[in-house]
Amino acid sequence: MQKIILVGKPNVGKSSLFNRLAKQRIAITSDTAGTTRDTNKAVVEIYGKSCIIVDSGGLDDSSELFKNVKKKTLNEAKNSDAIIYMVDGKLMPDDEDKALFYELSGLNLPIALVINKVDSKKDEARSWEFISFGAKDVFNISVSHNVGIDELNEWIEKQLKDEIKADLSDDFDDFLDEYDDNGEISVENFKDKNIKVGIIGRVNVGKSSLLNALVKDSRAVVSDIAGTTIDPVNEIYEQGGRIYEFVDTAGIRRRGKIEGIEKYALNRTEKILEQADIALLVLDASEPLSELDERIAGVASKFELGIIIVLNKWDKSQIEFDTLCKDIKDRFKFLAYAPIISISALGGKRVHKLYDLINEIYENFTQKLQTSKLNEVITEATKTHPLPHDKGKSVKIYYAVQFGYAPPKIALIMNRPKALHFSYKRYLANKLRASFKLSGVPIIFIPKKRGEVSDEEQ
Template sequence: MSTENSAGRDTGAPAGKPNDDDGAEYVPTGEDRIAERLAALSDEDARQRAEALRAGLEDYELDDEDAALLSDWVEGETEPGNEPVPPVLAVVGRPNVGKSTLVNRIIGRREAVVEDVPGVTRDRVSYESEWNGTIFTVVDTGGWEHDAKGIHQRVAAQAELAVDVADVVLFVVDATVGATSTDEAVVKMLRRKGRPVILVANKVDDLTQEADAATLWGLGLGEPFPVSAVHGRGTGDLLDAVVELLPAESAYGGIIPRGGPRRVALLGRPNVGKSSLLNKLAGSDRVVVDETAGTTRDPVDELVELGGRLWRFVDTAGIRRRQHMAHGSDYYASLRTRSALDKAEVAVVLLEASEVLSEQDVRILQLVLDSGRALVLAFNKWDLMDEDRRVYLEREIDRDLAHVAWAPRVNLSAKTGWHKDRLVPALDIALDSWDTRIPTGKLNAFLGELVAAHPHPVRGGKQPRILFATQPSTQPPRIVLFTTGFLDPGYRRFIIRRLRETFGFEGSPIELGMRVREKRSRKR
């Protein structure tokens, strides 16, 4: 029967401990000299050995999917050239006028968090959009208030910063309420910035309400565009006007380097310091930071220059409870955190050095492992720990995080930026591992030496053999074994551990799949 077991992803069960019902990791007896033997083997010898094993597979029942897996590795295409940054459209207005609803209408999907209470959006959040062939970036902002205090003042500051880097601004007003003193204050702010502004009269659901929109001429920004963000009424005409004003490329964004910046997601439980760290990395107050847990609700992305290169960092909402228990904006923020992780290449999980590992921390780590993304562990507030405490803390980390012992660790301070420069080498290590492919010859030579020194235990009078191995993909590295029978989960974990010891893979999960194949029946 043709079967592949894809449950062999290295989700990091601690060595020697059970993983669900899989049993403990296989423990070999005796020493081996695998590394020494591999070093003495030339690439040509390894290639010839692999070709012989590959030829032997023809004696087994193979399907079309097997043939695709066994085809020659195709190197990546030529890297694209540098690209200009698309123009930027900022959406601003006072709280609860429907900015995020309009953003969702513009981008054609429900991305921005929407809830029927004011102040759900707090940071400036970017989304890619397209209209009639024109690609541009839409920036959703928190509500702007000229006399705001505390966290609301910082939200308003983020909205002003969004206008600073915008090529065109959509100023959204609630037509059913009319122009308020806050709206007039926003107009003064926009005039100071000197950006092209389109006035949007939102919540105009039918013709009878268009008279309400006409009253907004008094703001002095020209003709208001009557729209209904909820129903989509008038948004096509609005986007036509937007595209006419947008330049070919952003006047403030510079150039995206060829291949694009590597994408990094910042994850952690609420109030662990993710936004503070992003601000330190960006060198500006890019994200609203407040003592209130859960300040960030939308994933906030920022191009950050570190180590002489551009990176795209995404600050995510803290995962505060199990998704089925979350509600309202917390629920949608949790969904968007998972979506941001799916779009990232490497996750930096921020942990509190002064606190024990929590259930939330474990759940976040598992989320990253399940996603197959590269992983870096960052321990915040390490600078506040005294030397004696650090020694014991290292031991606690080794014990509690044994299942991700392969992930690089960085000890830093999100608040002061202490040791933030150590993040880039850790990211490079994790991403290099995530991109690594073992040559087929070396992989099969390694497995041949490993199995010869430490054969799979006999089960029910049978001993499964590894016929051939290939790595069909990276990001994360995925290795497929063609075998004569199922390998014990503990033996698969043993193989993964030895793969790490031999080839590195620091910071990257490893997927190990099996294809159990039977010999062809001989024709008489």
């Protein structure tokens, strides 16, 4: 699929135009220069033709971090099919913008000069100063007022070859699943579905390095500066005939340390987790576990995902693996089902083993449990440890039925469903894990009274 990249210096409105073209708010926008540090991608349709629009980081040499961002942006531009170079129409053209435009023009790709923030007659008169760029295709627009976007769309459409309309499910940011009329996705829909993986953890634990190692490319900007990743960085990658959709989310800080645009990043991280299948919870093995690590683990468990605990920077760890695993199990009791793997993302050590784990957990996450065996396990469990009485009356589970997937959702048909204690649910979950392959995934029990079960759940 053809790729159109938005390029320009910081704070010219690239992310706002990206959101406008994508018809949804994907990139974080703010008045803070340098908000976008990694590239964002979205599949969009322009007058019946599909393409990938890329929102790039601003071209800026003010620090080592932003020099790295600039380098990645220019490399991404070289691998694109057309370039939209954006400038700020509120300012006079400068030599740096002109030099960058000339450099990109030398790639012999279609390139348009887009002058943003042209909101008045005065701005329009100033835009004539940009004639010195020598651009063939020039557009005056105002993203905030939706002016000039149609003309720009016409230019983009002309650069695109006729092709079959894209399947928008390829867009990483489209996390919408296909549900049946009952609101639950059928297990058949999971067979060829892309696996959506969110990479989470506190700042500077190596999430971006892990994404780069997983896709074998310098996809995310890596820096020693904590909080480098602001926008979620997405990447679609094929391995062994399977499609994986990875998102490197912004690092989470202690609540009192969240500043400025990072509060938007935190909200976006939670949105990603809502729509993912599996979370890679990245911990820094070279440092002691922190209260913040526990909080982040709790956030991941809240969204009922498949979870893998990834001990990164293992080459710098001074702790025995078994000792650290015991500490994690003690502190993250609610994630007792999650497997733990040690890696070194920067060196690429053992990263390939994550794919095997992801595949295994996805199978567990989406499996249909055999009904007869499910009830056999539940019956045996209740015989071994009967349910506690409720106000002197016996509590019974008549039968169990799986009614949902991702993760497995099981209705327990009972005489007194409100009497089922969470500790007994945990006991039943442990019994099921001993009989089925359920490593890495939560099990959701829904107690219901007889007669409350729909036809779909029987």
